[in-house]
Amino acid sequence: MIKSRTKNRNFSQEDAFNLSELFKLMKPRVMSLVIFTCAVGLLMAPNIIPTKEAIIGIVLVSIGAGAAGALNMWYESDLDALMTRTCLRPIPTGKVNKNQALVFGIFLSVFSVIALDYYSNRISACLLLFTILFYVFIYTIWLKRKTPQNIVIGGAAGALPPVIGWTIATDSLSFEPLTFFLIIFFWTPSHFWALSLYKSSDYKKAKIPMLPLTNGIESTKLNIFVYSITMLPVIILPYVIGFVGLIFLIPSLILTIYYNYLCFELYKFKKNKFDAKKARSIFGYSILYLFLIFVLFLIDKIL
Structure with a gap:
């Protein structure tokens, strides 16, 4: 019985560690900025929605941003390993493998967009989907390794969360x-x-x-x-x-x-x-x- 409890406790600790590393893939510091700007966009809207709907909407947008971050780390893991600023991220350190990051990012992307469509509205879900796709395909895969204007054009993805916050509240642009x-x-x-x-x-x-x-x-x-x-x-x-x-x-x-x-x-x-x-x-x-x-x-x- 004692051995069984020890095994369960060790499994729980390992599971918590894995979740922590997966969470790091979502770029928590970037997510915090997304949560804040999205909340401001929502609160600045001319109409008020129920608190529960507002919180769900903001959380789903932050999950979508985290999904884009995870997919970014999946694609750029080779670059991250070379840079002192990023070499301690979960994939370069071997704490998460690339396949796990890819599946995690895709799952969060699909979940956040579908859930936002269900709990909020179609325009917000479409904007979130556009944000994720733009960040992953336009910025990460296409622009970042090809042009010094990567930051200028890619900045569009980071600028959309407060707009999504507004559309969550108003269902309009x-x-x-x-x-x-x-x-x-x-x-x-x-x-x-x-x-x-x-x-x-x-x-x-x-x-x-x-x-x-x-x-x-x-x-x-x-x-x-x-x-x-x-x-x-x-x-x-x-x-x-x-x-x-x-x-x-x-x-x-x-x-x-x-x-x-x-x-x-x-x-x-x-x-x-x-x-x-x-x-x-x-x-x-x-x-x-x-x-x-x-x-x-x-x-x-x-x-």
Whole structure:
């Protein structure tokens, strides 16, 4: 009896470990951003849906995002093994094999889309399906290894969760939620190119054509600064169309101008060289920046 209990306990521990590794395939940090932006999109909608429906919808969207992450890790496991930033992921370390990741990703994709169609509406399910397919086939399989514009075009997938949140609540699309899309879409390049500057050796080993490798440091710094400037009209747009008021506009402009300043400081550093500390600060601030912008959407609506 004692041996039997010991075996059961060991099996449970091993099972929990496997589940933990499978969960890591879903890129939990990315999922947390998806949950937050999707929730903001839902809460900013003009109508209110029952809390249970809202929670189910947000959870299913995050599962869909996790499915895309798992399929991304399945396809890129050879690259992940070469990069210090990703070499400890479940597949390169042998904790999950490629077939498990593929089956897991496909199952979550099918489940999340069908369940969202059932519990929410068809337009939300279609947008989630498009997001998964775009991230896996357009960004991961097609663009990432072929062009330095991979981040620019691929950013569309990461920009859709708040739009899906809106459609969960409204069962419709309008111009207002597209402002969420534009903010994330134009934010993404400067965010990731700042990372690619101080992680360029990683991308070089993996032969991923990130901008610092294909166009050089100076061009990358210029592009980071230019894309940060494009955030100014994008941030003003929700106010122009009457979606938000000054409570959103003024602090978001201050946050954006400071972002512009950081990117300009990086750009004006020595020609064809960069300050790694400044690049890291841009990457870190960009995460806080996006979070605060979406918090300001909610504050504006409440007040």
